[in-house]
Amino acid sequence: GAVVSQHPSRVICKSGTSVKIECRSLDFQATTMFWYRQFPKQSLMLMATSNEGSKATYEQGVEKDKFLINHASLTLSTLTVTSAHPEDSSFYICSAPRQGVNSPLHFGNGTRLTVT
């Protein structure tokens, strides 16, 4: 069964609104979670590394004020897309290593965001 749960799976919002995506580890504690974004026919691009109890680390080119990440507990990380615009429409997927930061990742099912 799934070990990482991501909600919602699909969301449509209007331009200018904010959208929150939740990622939960179900049967393990995740001190680190990774947020990825995928554009059509492209690879998973790392946006940021979410660290429990501390600030997230953002990849170059990713606006931290636009993509707010909160990792307040060992089982929950959230990504909030603030003031969404149509160009933010994409597939967002979270993941977490189960045994140490270099172990393979367990992924959520992803969130398809459409901004109209």
Added chain:
Amino acid sequence: ILNVEQSPQSLHVQEGDSTNFTCSFPSSNFYALHWYRWETAKSPEALFVMTLNGDEKKKGRISATLNTKEGYSYLYIKGSQPEDSATYLCASVSDAGKSTFGDGTTLTVKP
């Protein structure tokens, strides 16, 4: 090689055919190579974790090899079945734990 590259982008084979894909990655700052299978409407699932040059891993009809000196890994599927249809992703993992993914190879196995 600066990025993780996978080829081919897509592959259509008949049931029973054997097939293989390639993953190329930068040799510098390499810690591990992970292979994932991503089926439609599901989340990616890890297939193999490979770390040492010359590593060979096998799971049923699927196997993988690793060459860290030249920066490539091969994934082999013997006797493909329709249930093998999926996108196969490889990811190069740095010593800091960051995974850089290739674009994937989408395999379609026709019955």
